[in-house]
Amino acid sequence: MESTMKEIRGDGAPCVLDMDDAATVGGGVEDTYGEDRATEEQLVTPWTVSVARFDDPQYFCVMNQFEYVCLYDLNVLLYRHQERKIMNNIRQYQLPLQKYMALMDLQEGNERLFYKLLIDNVEELLPIVYTPTVGEACQKYGSIFSRPQGLYISLKEKGKILEVLKNWPERSIQVIVVTDGERILGLGDLGCQGMGIPVGKLALYTALGGVRPSACLPITLDVGTNNEELLNDEFYIGLRQRRATGQEYAEFLQEFMSAVKQNYGEKVLIQFEDFANHNAFDLLAKYGTTHLVFNDDIQGTASVVLAGLVAAQKLISGTLADHKYLFLGAGEAGTGIAELIALEISRQTKAPIEECRKKIWLVDSKGLIVSSRKESLQHFKKPWAHDHEPVGSLLDAVHAIKPTVLIGTSGKGQTFTQDVVEAMSSFNEKPIILALSNPTSQSECTAEQAYSWSKGRAVFATGSPFDPVEYDGKIHVPGQANNAYIFPGFGLGVVMSGAIRVHDNMLLAASEALAQQVTEENFEKGLIYPPFSNIRKISAHIAANVAAKAYELGLATRRPRPKDLVKYAESCMYSPVYRNYR
Numbered sequence: 001m002e003s004t005m006k007e008i009r010g011d012g013a014p015c016v017l018d019m020d021d022a023a024t025v026g027g028g029v030e031d032t033y034g035e036d037r038a039t040e041e042q043l044v045t046p047w048t049v050s051v052a053r054f055d056d057p058q059y060f061c062v063m064n065q066f067e068y069v070c071l072y073d074l075n076v077l078l079y080r081h082q083e084r085k086i087m088n089n090i091r092q093y094q095l096p097l098q099k100y101m102a103l104m105d106l107q108e109g110n111e112r113l114f115y116k117l118l119i120d121n122v123e124e125l126l127p128i129v130y131t132p133t134v135g136e137a138c139q140k141y142g143s144i145f146s147r148p149q150g151l152y153i154s155l156k157e158k159g160k161i162l163e164v165l166k167n168w169p170e171r172s173i174q175v176i177v178v179t180d181g182e183r184i185l186g187l188g189d190l191g192c193q194g195m196g197i198p199v200g201k202l203a204l205y206t207a208l209g210g211v212r213p214s215a216c217l218p219i220t221l222d223v224g225t226n227n228e229e230l231l232n233d234e235f236y237i238g239l240r241q242r243r244a245t246g247q248e249y250a251e252f253l254q255e256f257m258s259a260v261k262q263n264y265g266e267k268v269l270i271q272f273e274d275f276a277n278h279n280a281f282d283l284l285a286k287y288g289t290t291h292l293v294f295n296d297d298i299q300g301t302a303s304v305v306l307a308g309l310v311a312a313q314k315l316i317s318g319t320l321a322d323h324k325y326l327f328l329g330a331g332e333a334g335t336g337i338a339e340l341i342a343l344e345i346s347r348q349t350k351a352p353i354e355e356c357r358k359k360i361w362l363v364d365s366k367g368l369i370v371s372s373r374k375e376s377l378q379h380f381k382k383p384w385a386h387d388h389e390p391v392g393s394l395l396d397a398v399h400a401i402k403p404t405v406l407i408g409t410s411g412k413g414q415t416f417t418q419d420v421v422e423a424m425s426s427f428n429e430k431p432i433i434l435a436l437s438n439p440t441s442q443s444e445c446t447a448e449q450a451y452s453w454s455k456g457r458a459v460f461a462t463g464s465p466f467d468p469v470e471y472d473g474k475i476h477v478p479g480q481a482n483n484a485y486i487f488p489g490f491g492l493g494v495v496m497s498g499a500i501r502v503h504d505n506m507l508l509a510a511s512e513a514l515a516q517q518v519t520e521e522n523f524e525k526g527l528i529y530p531p532f533s534n535i536r537k538i539s540a541h542i543a544a545n546v547a548a549k550a551y552e553l554g555l556a557t558r559r560p561r562p563k564d565l566v567k568y569a570e571s572c573m574y575s576p577v578y579r580n581y582r
């Protein structure tokens with residue numbers, strides 16, 4: 001008979017795990033600070049913890065509790081009262097940036113409460129701690145922050161990056177999100193001020209994917225900036241020099257990647273975020289074979305879009321192979337999505353991938369990518385240079401290709417004009433239109449424009465959040481095709497299986513799991529993504545599917561393989577529950 005042990009889940013419900021599974025609760029990383037809900041049944045004497053970690057935001061609650069300890073049931077006080085009070089405070093602020101700053105203060109001051117709030121109010125707070133407000137915060141980062149978050153590693157630290165990493169107080173790191181700030185969302189080069197992005201992404205790793213906060217490390221590599229405005233800004237927080245390039249840049253990155261592996265081992269997930277195209281593809285290709293790396297903008301975005309397209313087939317009764325795809329933008333997101341679509345069509349139809357790529361067309365700043373341009377194209381665009389006469393504009397390309405799916409990833413706002421959307425709607429009963437550029441100001445069109453110009457017929461989703469739109473008496477709800485659906489669950493799946501490399505099939509697995517989470521009720525509203533309110537459940541399914549694929553591919557090292565991977569994923573997820581004090 002198999003041995004079992006009783007567990008208490010984050011929501012208080014008991015669940016039973018196999019002994020083997022229980023032995024690796026928390027993804028196998030030691031729960032140094034008692035963040036796991038697995039330890040929350042144990043009574044803790046507050047002063048022992050507070051002496052040890054009195055300055056730590058995770059235990060700020062302990063200080064508060066001294067005042068209340070005899071008077072109230074602490075959990076009730078801290079959960080219900082404090083949470084309501086702080087949400088109420090946050091709602092008082094008029095500007096999203098003020099809300100962002102209040103939430104960052106909370107994250108610094110009382111980390112558990114911050115995560116509790118974020119998890120319980122995810123749809124309301126996601127646009128604040130993440131896209132689009134995080135974009136504005138990055139633009140103003142130098143002037144709004146008194147206490148920096150994350151770890152900055154600058155060119156000045158060349159030769160001693162390992163020492164710098166050792167300065168970070170946490171030892172058991174599972175996920176690093178790193179940027180060099182060169183392409184922050186669609187806002188361009190924000191240099192060191194890009195730190196808001198790794199900080200925000202990792203907050204989502206914890207809130208949406210359940211990776212423990214202490215296991216997350218946000219890093220900004222300061223290699224200079226080419227943003228003249230920042231170079232002349234007295235509040236700019238980074239190096240005042242132009243960006244390092246070529247060999248200097250490559251050597252710096254090499255030292256960083258080696259230092260990470262030396263310090264944290266082989267199983268730390270390194271997520272590249274918002275690097276410029278000219279570095280992102282090379283870094284992924286170079287380190288994909290030696291490190292556990294994932295590029296969110298290439299691979300995460302691809303996986304979320306593929307999920308939406310698979311789900312959309314239910315609304316239009318087709319298969320991926322039935323479509324013709326046109327992209328505006330041939331950078332990381334555009335080519336990353338295109339390649340994953342081609343891979344999935346090839347998997348479904350057994351046709352060679354080269355054939356499947358022919359269904360996909362890309363437009364860049366010089367027009368349609370066609371074979372006559374091949375010689376001058378950057379390497380990541382070459383697979384998309386098909387035979388066709390040159391076409392200059394997006395509108396002409398829409399007329400020439402007659403796509404069924406139009407995807408915007410160029411980082412430029414208002415490029416899906418009325419003419420473009422009307423053309424799409426003239427030869428498609430239900431045109432699929434995805435305006436993916438972030439933040440809101442860079443969106444290719446708004447939800448209102450998409451629905452009114454298509455006369456309510458578009459199957460529409462965006463990278464940044466948009467409110468529902470009423471058109472012709474019907475409410476249309478635009479989905480948010482943002483990689484936030486994927487990376488938290490994907491990362492959890494990688495970490496909990498102890499995967500040592502990321503494989504494309506793991507991205508397909510993530511995509512498949514997300515598409516399966518779209519319900520009939522969601523479809524009825526025209527949605528091709530489930531709501532974020534269920535994201536932790538969704539993340540557990542994504543993690544389980546990714547982990548299953550990692551085991552199947554022989555890339556997982558955590559043994560034995562848990563039998564029920566969804567239950568195991570849930571058991572690994574951090575829940576911000578206060579501990580009980582004597």
Ligand SMILES: O=C([O-])CC(=O)C(=O)O
Nearest residue numbers: 131185186297438482483
């Ligand atoms: O951060 C987001 O909202 C999505 C993303 O990765 C990007 O736009 O670069």
Ligand SMILES: [Mg+2]
Nearest residue numbers: 273274296297
């Ligand atoms: Mg990004």
